[in-house]
Amino acid sequence: MSKDKQFVTEITPQSEDFSRWYIDVIKKAELMDYSPVRGCIVFRPDGYELWELCQRELDAKFKETGHRNAYFPLLIPESFFQKEKEHVEGFNPELPFVTEAGGELLEEKLAIRPTSETMFGHMYSKWIQSYRDLPLLINQWANVIRWEKRTLPFMRTSEFLWQEGHTAHETEEEARQETMQMLEIYREFVENFLAIPVITGQKTPSEKFAGAMDTFSIEAMMKDGRAVQAGTSHYLGTNFAKAFDIKFLDRENTQQFVHTTSWGVSTRLIGALIMVHGDDRGLALPPKVAPTQVIMIPIGPPKTRDAVIGRTDELFKELKKAGVRVKVDDRADQSPGWKFNEYEMRGVPVRLELGPRDMENGVCVLVSRVSGEKRVVSQDNLVTEVNQMLQEIHDQMFENAKQFRDDNFLSVDTLDELKADMEVKRGFYLAGWCGSNACEHTVKEETGATSRNIPFEPKQTKSNCLVCGEDAQHTVVFARAY
Amino acid sequence: MSKDKQFVTEITPQSEDFSRWYIDVIKKAELMDYSPVRGCIVFRPDGYELWELCQRELDAKFKETGHRNAYFPLLIPESFFQKEKEHVEGFNPELPFVTEAGGELLEEKLAIRPTSETMFGHMYSKWIQSYRDLPLLINQWANVIRWEKRTLPFMRTSEFLWQEGHTAHETEEEARQETMQMLEIYREFVENFLAIPVITGQKTPSEKFAGAMDTFSIEAMMKDGRAVQAGTSHYLGTNFAKAFDIKFLDRENTQQFVHTTSWGVSTRLIGALIMVHGDDRGLALPPKVAPTQVIMIPIGPPKTRDAVIGRTDELFKELKKAGVRVKVDDRADQSPGWKFNEYEMRGVPVRLELGPRDMENGVCVLVSRVSGEKRVVSQDNLVTEVNQMLQEIHDQMFENAKQFRDDNFLSVDTLDELKADMEVKRGFYLAGWCGSNACEHTVKEETGATSRNIPFEPKQTKSNCLVCGEDAQHTVVFARAY
Numbered sequence: 001m002s003k004d005k006q007f008v009t010e011i012t013p014q015s016e017d018f019s020r021w022y023i024d025v026i027k028k029a030e031l032m033d034y035s036p037v038r039g040c041i042v043f044r045p046d047g048y049e050l051w052e053l054c055q056r057e058l059d060a061k062f063k064e065t066g067h068r069n070a071y072f073p074l075l076i077p078e079s080f081f082q083k084e085k086e087h088v089e090g091f092n093p094e095l096p097f098v099t100e101a102g103g104e105l106l107e108e109k110l111a112i113r114p115t116s117e118t119m120f121g122h123m124y125s126k127w128i129q130s131y132r133d134l135p136l137l138i139n140q141w142a143n144v145i146r147w148e149k150r151t152l153p154f155m156r157t158s159e160f161l162w163q164e165g166h167t168a169h170e171t172e173e174e175a176r177q178e179t180m181q182m183l184e185i186y187r188e189f190v191e192n193f194l195a196i197p198v199i200t201g202q203k204t205p206s207e208k209f210a211g212a213m214d215t216f217s218i219e220a221m222m223k224d225g226r227a228v229q230a231g232t233s234h235y236l237g238t239n240f241a242k243a244f245d246i247k248f249l250d251r252e253n254t255q256q257f258v259h260t261t262s263w264g265v266s267t268r269l270i271g272a273l274i275m276v277h278g279d280d281r282g283l284a285l286p287p288k289v290a291p292t293q294v295i296m297i298p299i300g301p302p303k304t305r306d307a308v309i310g311r312t313d314e315l316f317k318e319l320k321k322a323g324v325r326v327k328v329d330d331r332a333d334q335s336p337g338w339k340f341n342e343y344e345m346r347g348v349p350v351r352l353e354l355g356p357r358d359m360e361n362g363v364c365v366l367v368s369r370v371s372g373e374k375r376v377v378s379q380d381n382l383v384t385e386v387n388q389m390l391q392e393i394h395d396q397m398f399e400n401a402k403q404f405r406d407d408n409f410l411s412v413d414t415l416d417e418l419k420a421d422m423e424v425k426r427g428f429y430l431a432g433w434c435g436s437n438a439c440e441h442t443v444k445e446e447t448g449a450t451s452r453n454i455p456f457e458p459k460q461t462k463s464n465c466l467v468c469g470e471d472a473q474h475t476v477v478f479a480r481a482y
Numbered sequence: 483m484s485k486d487k488q489f490v491t492e493i494t495p496q497s498e499d500f501s502r503w504y505i506d507v508i509k510k511a512e513l514m515d516y517s518p519v520r521g522c523i524v525f526r527p528d529g530y531e532l533w534e535l536c537q538r539e540l541d542a543k544f545k546e547t548g549h550r551n552a553y554f555p556l557l558i559p560e561s562f563f564q565k566e567k568e569h570v571e572g573f574n575p576e577l578p579f580v581t582e583a584g585g586e587l588l589e590e591k592l593a594i595r596p597t598s599e600t601m602f603g604h605m606y607s608k609w610i611q612s613y614r615d616l617p618l619l620i621n622q623w624a625n626v627i628r629w630e631k632r633t634l635p636f637m638r639t640s641e642f643l644w645q646e647g648h649t650a651h652e653t654e655e656e657a658r659q660e661t662m663q664m665l666e667i668y669r670e671f672v673e674n675f676l677a678i679p680v681i682t683g684q685k686t687p688s689e690k691f692a693g694a695m696d697t698f699s700i701e702a703m704m705k706d707g708r709a710v711q712a713g714t715s716h717y718l719g720t721n722f723a724k725a726f727d728i729k730f731l732d733r734e735n736t737q738q739f740v741h742t743t744s745w746g747v748s749t750r751l752i753g754a755l756i757m758v759h760g761d762d763r764g765l766a767l768p769p770k771v772a773p774t775q776v777i778m779i780p781i782g783p784p785k786t787r788d789a790v791i792g793r794t795d796e797l798f799k800e801l802k803k804a805g806v807r808v809k810v811d812d813r814a815d816q817s818p819g820w821k822f823n824e825y826e827m828r829g830v831p832v833r834l835e836l837g838p839r840d841m842e843n844g845v846c847v848l849v850s851r852v853s854g855e856k857r858v859v860s861q862d863n864l865v866t867e868v869n870q871m872l873q874e875i876h877d878q879m880f881e882n883a884k885q886f887r888d889d890n891f892l893s894v895d896t897l898d899e900l901k902a903d904m905e906v907k908r909g910f911y912l913a914g915w916c917g918s919n920a921c922e923h924t925v926k927e928e929t930g931a932t933s934r935n936i937p938f939e940p941k942q943t944k945s946n947c948l949v950c951g952e953d954a955q956h957t958v959v960f961a962r963a964y
Contacts, residue, residue, distance in 0.1 A: 033605060037592060042605055045550035045620065052551060069534060074556075074594075074625055074641055093585055096557075098594065101578035102629035110519065111582065112594075113558075123515060123524055138527065143556055159556055170731075283518045405583035434760065445735045472951035 011345070013280045029283050029346050031270070032153050040159030043267070046346070047154075049291040051161060055141060057193050057288075058163065058265070059183050067137040067165060072119045074143075076108040080118040084243040085243035087117065090210020094146040094346040112145045116209040117211060117236070117262055120166040121244030122437050128258060128275070130249045131170050139165040144327025153481045154271030157227070162266035168246060168258040172237070179235040182263040183216045186231035189265075194273050195397040196220045197405055198230055199428075199477055201453030208435050209262075213237035219452040219477065221405040222275035225426030227452050227479035228351040230272055233263035253406050254259070265425060270482070276401050282368050283347025286397050289320040294326040294386055295321060295343045296352045299336045304356035312354050315364070315382055322383040324390075344369060349393045350386060370396045411459065415443060418478065420448050428479045430455075432462030439467035449478040493827070495762045498597050500706040504554070504757060505635070506907055511765050511828050513752070521633040521640030525749070528828070529636075530749035531773040532752050533643060537623060539675055539770075540645065540747070543667050543945075549619040549647060554601045555711050556593040562600040565632045566725040569599065572692020573693060576628040599693060599718070599744055599949045602648040603726030610740060612731045613652050617660070618860050621647040636753030637710070637964045644748035650740040652726060657741035658820075661717040664745040668713035677768040678702050679877040680712055681910075681959055683935030688919050691744075695719035701934040701959065703887040705766035707908030709934050709961035712754055715745035745955065753964070758883050765829025766851050769872040776801060776808040776868055777825045778834045781818045794836050797846070797864055804865040806872075822948045824850060831875045832868060897948050900960065904929050909962045911935075914944030914954025921949035931960040 009028055026032055031047030043051065059069070075098060081088045095111040113119065120138070128136060145159045165182060169175040183200065200217035212234040220230045226395040241245070241257035250256045278282040289291050296316055298308040309330050309479050319326040329339050336353075343351055351367040356362050357378075364443035365377045366385060370393050377385040408427035412418045418429050421422050429449065433439060441465070444450055458475040493510060494502040508514055513529030525533065527734055541551070557580060563570045577593040595601065610618060627641045647664060651657040651826050665682065672678050677714060680700035690697035694716040700713045707780070722728070723739035732738045760768040769775050778798055780790040789811050801808040818835075834848040840846050842860075848857045852875050859867040890909035892901045900911050911931065915921060925948070927933055941958040947954050 033608065035601070036559055036562075036604060037555045040555040040557065043553035048552045051553075060621065068531070070524040070527050070530045071533075071625075071643060073519045073522040073524065074627070075516045075522065077518055080518075096580045096583035098591075099581045101633070104560045110578075119517070122518060134775055143553075145556070149584070209687060284887075364507045369525065386884045431737070 007020055008179075011280060011282055014223060015249070021278075021280070025274065026153055026219050029250055031274075031283075036363040037150050037158075041153050041157050043161075046291065049222075050273070050285075050289055051267055053289045053291065054193070054269060055163075058189060059141070059307060061189065062139050062163075062165065063182065065137075066168075067139045069140060070122065070138045071140055071142070072115055072116050076113050076116070076119050078111055078418045079110040080122065083118065083209045084263075086239075086242060087211035087243075087283050091146075094148065096145050096147050109235055109256045113142075114146045115262075115264070116140070116142075117166065118244070119242055119258075121240045121246060124166075124168050124258070124260075126176065127242045128248050129166060131251050134170050134248060134258065136168040136176075137165075138167070139163055146249050148448065150336050152271070152350075152482065154274070155268055157267070160267045162264050164262060166262040167261045168241075169260070170248070170250065170256075170258070171261050174376075175261050177212070179216065179261045179263070182261070183218070184231040186233065186263070186265055187218050189465045190218055190220065190230050190269070193286070193288045194269065195288075195394050195401065196272060196276050197232065197263075197398060197402040199455050200457040201477070202431075202456075203232075203441060203453050204451045204474075206440055207241060207451055209234045211239055211447070213238060213239065219400075219479075220272055220276060221428055223278070223404065223478070224275070224482065225408050225428075225479075227312065227428065227481040228268065228272045228275070229270060229452070229481065231263070231265040233264065236260045236262060242352060245304050246392070277348070277397050281341075282345030284299065284397070285347035285349060287349045287394050290325065290347065290349050292325055292346075292389055294324055294350045294352055295339075295414055296328045297336060297339050298328070298352065298354050304359070308354055308356060308359060309360060315352075315354070315379060316382070318353075318383060319386060322387075324383070324386055324455060326461050350389055368393055370400070380424065384388075398413070409459070411462070412466060413464065415446065418443070418466060419447055421451065422480075426480050428452070428477050430454060430459060430462065431466040431476055432464045432479055433474050434465035434468055434470040434474045436468070437472035439465055442467050443478055447480075449480050452477040452481065454477050483754070492763055495760060496586055496705060499947060503760075503762070506682075507760055507764050508635055510548070513756075514636075519640075521630050523635050523639050524723060525532055525643075528773065529617070529752060531727050532767075532771055532892055533749055535771045535773065536675070536751060539643070539915055540667075541623070542670060544621050544645075544647065545668070546621075547663065548705065549621045549649075550962065551622060552620045553622055554605065556595055556599050558595050558598070560584050560591040560593055562604065563593065565600065565603075566693045566722060568721075569693035570672065572844075573597070573628075576630065578629050580628055595624075595807035596626055596628045597744075597746070598622070598624075598626075598646055599648065599722055599728070603722045603728060603742075605651050606648075606740070608727045610650060610728055613733055616730060616740065617653045617656065618650040619647075619660075619902075620634050621645055632736060634753070634964065635758070639749070642749045644746050644754065646744060646746040649743045650723075651742070652732065652738075652740070654741050657743050658717050661696070661698065661715050661745070664743070665700070665715040665755050665841075667714070668715065668745070669700050671714050671730045672700055672751070673880065675768070675770045676751065677770075677876050677883065678712065678754060678758050679880060679884040681935065681937050682939075683937040685714075685935050685957070686922060686933045686956075686958065687932055688922055689935075691716045693718060693721050695721065697959065701888045701961075702754055702758060703883075703890065703910055703961070704754065705760070705886065706757070706964065707890050707910075707928060707961075709963040710750065710753060710754045710757070711934070711963065713745070713747040716743060718742045718744060721944055724807075744925070747888040759879050760829070763823075764827030766879070767829035767831060767874050769831045772807065772829065772831050774809050774828075774830050776806055776832045776834055777821075777830045778808060778836065779821050779825075780810070780812050780836050782837040785840070790836055790841060793841060793861075797806060797834075797836070800865060801868060804869075806865070806868055827845075832871055834868075843871045854884070891941070893944070894948060895944070895946065897928065900925070900931070900948060901929055904931065904962075908962050910934070910959050912944065913948040913958055914946045914962055915958040916950055916952040917955035918950070921947055924949050925960055931962050932960050
């Protein structure tokens with residue numbers, strides 16, 4: 001943050017142009033930069049640290065539930081993608097191929113992994129012989145590439161970072177339990193760590209993962225009303241087991257196919273947390289994932305400066321010792337006003353101001369990035385007060401996001417109703433669906449909205465398909481999505 | 483560890499065939515598996531966890547010294563490699579190229595990064611304008627590919643995991659300070675965390691990094707006397723700054739080129755720690771990096787089993803709470819003898835045995851993987867005793883490795899002496915060198931030994947070049963290397 005900004009760039013208001021607002025914010029806050037490779041960004045330190053903090057939290061949860069990390073090759077032989085029929089149809093168009101290496105043409109083209117089911121399948125087939133080898137619970141943190149036509153920083157990049165879990169089980173029941181367990185870990189993480197409310201449900205057949213039996217997702221609404229798929233968990237049945245011959249001798253000494261799952265979240269979550277919580281002043285980072293949770297800004301005239309900075313430093317050490325991610329900006333060459341704007345723009349949840357009058361009174365001022373509230377607190381009780389405000393900010397962010405989502409979540413009975421509303425805005429639409437690909441496709445063709453999922457706990461149960469009017473088999477959420 | 487091993491595989495003794503010993507051990511201990519992609523391995527959980535523990539320790543040190551993590555693209559445009567002359571000569575032969583993606587031929591071939599100086603150079607050129615933007619201290623944890631002709635698991639794989647730091651500075655002095663600081667961080671880590679003694683020094687011109695002004699390395703000796711380059715730190719001068727136009731306005735308002743550094747360690751360290759500490763019983767993992775530091779094995783007849791297991795569990799919780807990485811193996815279907823062998827093979831530093839007699843006496847037995855010592859300790863003082871033994875094991879491992887290294891580190895005066903010794907063994911050879919590429923090349927041609935580095939603190943200073951007899955400009959370590 002030591003760079004001279006000769007040209008102050010304003011942030012486009014969200015209401016004026018949400019897409020431009022997003023790019024303005026992520027550039028201004030130095031979260032990323034474009035790279036010379038099509039569709040690939042550079043995750044700058046402030047952007048990458050968001051991912052690091054997500055990783056740390058999620059990795060602990062994976063380990064707690066018995067998973068271990070491993071690392072499988074980046075490159076996957078082209079032939080592997082032919083082995084599972086739906087999988088190849090789904091991913092083939094997006095594969096980048098390495099065709100030459102070490103100065104020579106390769107005998108077989110090697111794809112860069114878009115996801116690693118095939119490589120895991122190949123290795124699991126070697127490692128699994130008996131029920132004693134199950135369950136096999138492995139995760140990897142890695143980069144993958146999907147050569148996208150249209151990209152958007154964090155939200156959809158050709159190369160992105162993620163985690164992909166791949167598990168193998170004795171029974172369908174156990175595999176389904178794992179599928180749902182990981183989905184719940186995702187839901188809990190996205191809601192309680194990132195303060196983003198989600199709708200949990202099952203993907204429709206046309207939207208499920210290429211090669212899965214069932215796909216489940218958590219769907220979030222951005223500030224422009226569009227949807228983001230924040231995480232997915234797949235029950236793969238015996239599809240990949242059959243494709244890669246992953247068998248085991250069961251407890252009755254019979255050869256069986258394993259039942260597998262896979263599940264993943266990616267750096268798209270960074271885009272989501274920006275679009276859910278950010279505002280016209282810039283980023284607003286949920287406290288649990290904010291690299292800096294508290295920025296301390298000593299203020300006042302030169303004559304009290306040393307004393308104020310001295311006390312600031314003491315309080316800084318106290319907060320740091322208590323585990324708060326805290327920084328001090330005591331630079332003399334920037335005004336307090338400039339600093340206030342800067343850290344609001346960078347989304348720091350709490351600003352702590354300390355001036356000579358505060359010193360006299362043994363207090364300091366905490367300012368919330370979300371509400372703007374200025375709270376005078378005793379220096380003696382600082383750690384407690386700061387943690388309290390951080391928790392309140394998290395809760396407020398979640399509530400604000402939930403309120404916005406609920407305000408823009410309409411129940412519709414017909415396609416015309418949906419279209420009419422989409423003339424003027426974006427949002428989530430709860431509707432009945434007969435279950436046919438045709439009607440689902442009609443919605444997409446005519447509105448651009450896709451089915452997001454079939455919620456486990458819909459607000460209402462709808463009776464009739466919004467397109468054809470027949471009895472509804474499912475109540476579905478439709479939305480334009482990122 | 484729940485797999486039935488129908489076929490017990492013996493470990494080839496080191497003295498019989500060291501290469502086969504190595505492969506036997508890493509396979510038996512399930513650290514890795516071969517993959518269907520040439521030169522690329524799968525890091526299985528027990529192998530990958532070694533890397534995770536290294537990462538955690540190193541990452542903390544990088545953060546402490548002001549570095550931040552970021553993430554740059556995997557793919558680098560072919561043209562970037564043309565910009566720094568030595569760099570292209572060094573890396574071009576090993577590049578894998580992506581030539582098609584999304585079903586189409588690419589306009590420009592994209593290389594998979596072998597190292598990221600060029601991409602960092604390109605972006606730094608955009609981000610750096612003023613001395614206020616310096617120093618720029620960024621690191622990334624990533625995968626890289628170097629299409630190798632001959633590979634060896636962990637030691638030299640086509641794809642490997644590493645960290646690469648790239649920094650830019652105002653002055654040569656500061657950049658050189660950074661270069662040496664990171665080298666010292668590596669030395670301290672490899673010696674004090676991995677218990678591997680190293681020789682710290684400067685690479686000769688012919689051995690330095692392609693594009694560097696000066697390269698510094700830490701060199702370790704494996705149990706077969708061969709050398710491994712355990713880490714490198716490069717002072718790059720203004721080479722990449724000029725190649726990528728990385729300029730800044732200095733404090734006198736003059737445009738200057740930045741001075742850059744880069745430094746890295748990789749998953750080769752896993753191979754090194756196996757080859758330095760392992761023995762004919764299998765792995766021997768240094769305590770600070772061992773995923774499991776203590777394995778608790780309750781023993782005794784069925785009638786006391788429950789009581790023993792109960793007490794084992796209590797002690798397990800105590801150790802766990804104290805931060806020890808501890809596990810219990812109380813499976814009834816494997817004998818204690820089988821378990822003793824198993825965990826020795828897997829390199830667990832301390833085995834804790836608890837039986838009915840120990841229960842009566844309020845003690846348990848700690849067994850060292852390194853010395854085999856069986857130490858009876860009081861259960862009341864267990865955490866202290868365990869930590870004590872772990873520290874002793876670390877110290878013993880380091881001392882053993884250092885003794886072995888010193889015993890196999892000869893001072894030679896002539897090439898003939900070196901050749902004579904290399905008829906019967908491998909080791910490190912301290913020799914004088916005139917400084918000419920020709921003499922250095924002669925040593926390599928005639929013995930296969932390369933110069934490892936010019937030690938900062940050689941045991942002796944040699945007077946004459948071992949090849950030509952002229953005055954020695956440097957005292958050099960030569961060795962056959964991995």
